Amino acid sequence: IEAEPSLYTVKAVLILDNDGERLYAKYYDGTYPSVKEQKAFEKNIFSKTHRTDSEIALLEGLTVVYKSNIDLFFYVIGSSQENELMLMAVLNCLFDSLxxxxxxxxxxxxxxxxxxxxxxxxxxxPWMDIDIWTCGFTLFSVLANDCNGDSDPTINSYIVPLALVVTVLD
Known part of the structure; x- marks a missing residue:
């Protein structure tokens, strides 16, 4: 019996610049335990994806969904059996929120x-119990703290309302 797809099966979230250098990386399991292995994996991913127009790749036995924008490359990595649509939804959620x-x-x-x-x-x-298809808008709404009335909200004004919403959702 296969497990239901969930956000807990995301193995990594990466953001690389247009030279393939790491700007952000979060690995959720021990597939690449050392920084050296992670950087080699990131270099391989970038070399295989930075000049292609597709959005999905199978590399090193992992499913990689990605998108580029101006000078950034966004990647969400899952196992080879992971649902590509679920991984793409996570990627879109992150990109839309940002x-x-x-x-x-x-x-x-x-x-x-x-x-x-x-x-x-x-x-x-990964922790928000929300409809993944509207995640970007919902996450930003939580982060933006619209009810506060701030015309130019800062990250400090996001943290408490987000913690309250996540607590309620748990």
């Missing part, structure tokens, strides 16, 4: 200036 958070300016410079928002979004996506 796009909203960065006011549609998803590029290297703005991402580096707002890394705390990226950390928070990636940490919360």
């Amino acid at each position: 796009s909203q958070m960065l006011r549609k300016n998803v590029e290297r410079r703005s991402l580096l200036e707002n890394m705390e928002g990226l950390f928070l979004a990636v940490d919360e996506i």
Whole structure:
């Protein structure tokens, strides 16, 4: 009997720049235990995907879904048996959340200036018990704290409301 697909089967989330250098990496299991192995895997992924138009690849026995935007490459990695649509939904959730958070300016410079928002979004996506197809909008709504009335919310104004929503969802 196969397990139901879930966000807990995501093995890694990566963001690389247009040179293939790591800007962000979060590995959820021990598939690549050392930084050296992780960087070699990231180099391999980038070399195989940075010039292609497809969105899905099977590399090193793993399913990789990815998307590029200006000077960034976003990757979500799962096992070879993982549902590609589920992995793509996680990728779209992350990208849409960052796009909203960065006011549609998803590029290297703005991402580096707002890394705390990226950390928070990636940490919360797997734990939020929400409809994955609307995840990006829902996650951003939680992060943006619209009920506060801030015209220019900062990451500090996101944390408490997000913690409250995640607690309620648990």
